[in-house]
Amino acid sequence: MYDELKYWYLRHHKLFWTLSMSQLKQLCMITGFKKAKKGDIIYFSSSDVPRVFLLKKGNIKIVSVDEDGNETIKDIIQKGDLFGELELDNDRNSNEYAKALTDEIIICSFLMSDFENLLLKYPSLALSYTKFVGLKMKRIKNNYANLISKDAKTRLYQFLKDWAEKEGKRIDNRVVIENYLTQNDMAQIICTSRQTATQLLNEMEANGLLHYNRKEIIIDDITKL
Template sequence: MSERLWFLKRCDLFQRLRPEQLHEVELRSRSREFPRNTPVYLPADQADGVMLLVRGRVKIGSFTEEGKQTILAFIEPGELFGELSLIGAVEREEYAETVEKSTIVMIPREIIQELIRQNPEVSLGVTKLFGLRRQRVERRLKYLLFHSNRERLVHLMLELAETYGRRTPDGVELKIKLSHQDLASVIGSTRETVTVVLGELQSEGKLKLGRRKIILTELAKMAESVHQPAPAIASA
């Protein structure tokens, strides 16, 4: 089995394809290595297909008219992104940039569109992908509109804990390295404000800060402060 075919088989969307369909996707796709902090695509780039992240991590974001960065989502291995090309977008509306050294398989739009026509399960999978991304963005917009900087940051900590948290003797460590500027870009705030709020939470004993490292020491209390149940966390 070729490496690219193995990558494709790891993606939920392609797991139920017939062998000949999967082989066709492999033949018409290409993989590429990206260094850390490298653009995968930029706004106004041609939207000619979707991307499958194989290794590493990618952030999806946009820029305001004033040039302020907003991070919309983090993409993990096995996930597709750039899916707006499937509904007729000619140009990219957002940017994608690697957070870590990453391997990405680029799949032409026509391939996915053919699979959607041929396979109801692929069509359902793409529909679910759009739904989950929309739900994620709507939830983040709600936090931005109706919560304080502190509440937005606590909500983000809980969201990150659910996805990247691992229990340790000191608490729940976030296995994702984000700068204060990254956190600010996710919650629509400033780096200075995030630094102040993180300092307050550390003074209250709710978390510990290290170099690009965060340990949530009082996960339940943090969740209670924003009227949200504490997420379930896997052991380290």
């Protein structure tokens, strides 16, 4: 059953579109399959068995930890995203972990050594992977640029607009986002304090820009952000 599930998960991911049916079935033989629930730790970067992960369902946060133990959310992983040792260089000095944000997480994974061999075996896959990771790294770089050049209010507005575009349900200019992030999560994403994030959200709600609760965020007119 799991082999069948893995096949269809991989078949419908754009990274593997260049592979034939027989190649995908071979790929399933080296693919791990895992389910998780909210709050579960998916991986630590310090693991002795580095892997590349593919998120099939749910949402995950990548948390970076500095030398003083301070945590910052480095990225939010959404359906279809790759995460883990993406640059295939296994940086042992990095200190981060992945944690499930939503219920019913479904993940496929590959040992990094197996994945490297796979890229060598299928040049078309290697090209797709390079483009996929390049776009992801560009997005992360742009996020860091925004953190440096913009104030907390602008960063929060931009984050909400990006989130709404990716996952929001839109009717005309009204957008409803399923909220799986705490205010502390949002504060970490935009690199500010929880108090500041709470204050900014309260101000937006008071000004009629959004309605916020633990289950959903409703933005009545996304063009006003």
